[in-house]
Amino acid sequence: MTHRAKLPFIAAGLLLATLAGTTLHAQEFDLSPAQAGRVHAQPNPEAIALLSPDFQWAKPDTLTVAVSVGEPPLAAFADDSTTIIGADPDVALLIGEALGKKVELVSVAWADWPLGVVSGKYDAVISNVTVTEERKERLDFSTYRKDVLGWYVKSDSPITQIKEPKDIAGLKVITGAGTNQEKILLEWDRQNVAAGLAPVEVQYYDDSAAAQLAIQSGRADAQFNPNSSLAYASAVNGGTKLVGTLSGGWPVNADIAVTTRKDAGIAAAITAAINGLIKDGTYGEALKRWNLSAESIDVSATNPPGLPRT
Structure with missing residues (x-):
């Protein structure tokens, strides 16, 4: 950090x-709670079909996403000091829309998200989390940005x-x-x-x-x-x-990923949703909006090789 x-x-x-x-x-960047320039996605039937019927949502029909709020462009509070905005919230909302779910963003301290995801308090974390081999023992990952x-x-x-x-x-x-x-x-x-x-x-x-x-x-x-x-x-x-x-993983590559609990039955759907967003261009628009095009990926992967143990 x-x-x-x-x-x-x-x-x-x-x-x-x-x-x-x-x-x-x-x-100028839009820091208003309305976020009028935010891009939106249509439901992705192929991604929705990959959702496990056994997945236990934190809230019914809602993708509950933990975000560690700090500063723009990744995640920050809007001018109302309440609404969470930024590139990671935009990605979270796009994924939720692609999966046909409402999205609830929850501000959490960085140290608290692992337990929250593993316990089922949150369905996912979208907060600049790097894929590591150690984290893969307890968590699943769907990549969405380069580190x-x-x-x-x-x-x-x-x-x-x-x-x-x-x-x-x-x-x-x-x-x-x-x-x-x-x-x-x-x-x-x-x-x-x-x-x-x-x-x-x-x-x-x-x-x-x-x-x-x-x-x-x-x-x-x-x-x-x-x-x-x-x-x-x-x-x-x-x-x-x-x-x-x-x-960020020099001398090896490092990936930033949506993080979910291990074998919960949602990672493959999220990966498919991200790939659909990449294909239709909404993903690129969301990153460009926050001047993060340099961190875009060409394809999302589920549980790719992570940074090795130190």
Whole structure:
């Protein structure tokens, strides 16, 4: 888990624009509870037919989905401080519509969702959960996004591409303490130093606005964190650009998936629903709406290989 922002990204964008004294080309996102621009799906008979008649729904005729609410674009509270909005809620609602069910989104703490799913309190979790071999022992997965980390720099930075360790030699890089991206960054730095290249200066910030300001002021050269939040921030404040992505499971690929209890009889239906949404384009529209097209997948899979045990 990465550190949560203490300021909403829209506020951060306005702060950066003011402090930097520049005109930033910002993209507006709908944070209203109405969500008028949200895309919708039609019932998918093939997916519905895969639902086990023995599946015990948390609530009748309803797909109850747990969401760990943090910040846009994945999941946040709307302007009314009550309605859950974001890319993951949009995916949840599309899947529910494809399965012919109402959808109830429930805000839960990250630490609480595993027990809630296994006990049947929630039918599914759609909250940026990565597939791992350890989790597959108790849970089923239907993939819906790539686990992507992003390299972001100031929009006018001379850095145009980061794709391998030597590209960050000598740079000042912001990342999250105690995260997988920090482990990757430190390993890249270790390889550089072993090869005689300049070391990285690693920087940590608890506040997203402070991290963005460090990039704008030149105190940091790049930020390496989950692509979703950085892509949203880039669109909102216009002051940063994407110069590279990396799988969150580097050196192997990692997938984000809808999570359900093991052998409950619903995973195959959810996978089929997602594949139908991919085919008809509504899935792509939902991710594009939150500037997450870089994390889209071509096909959903049930229980693919997960990150190995550490």
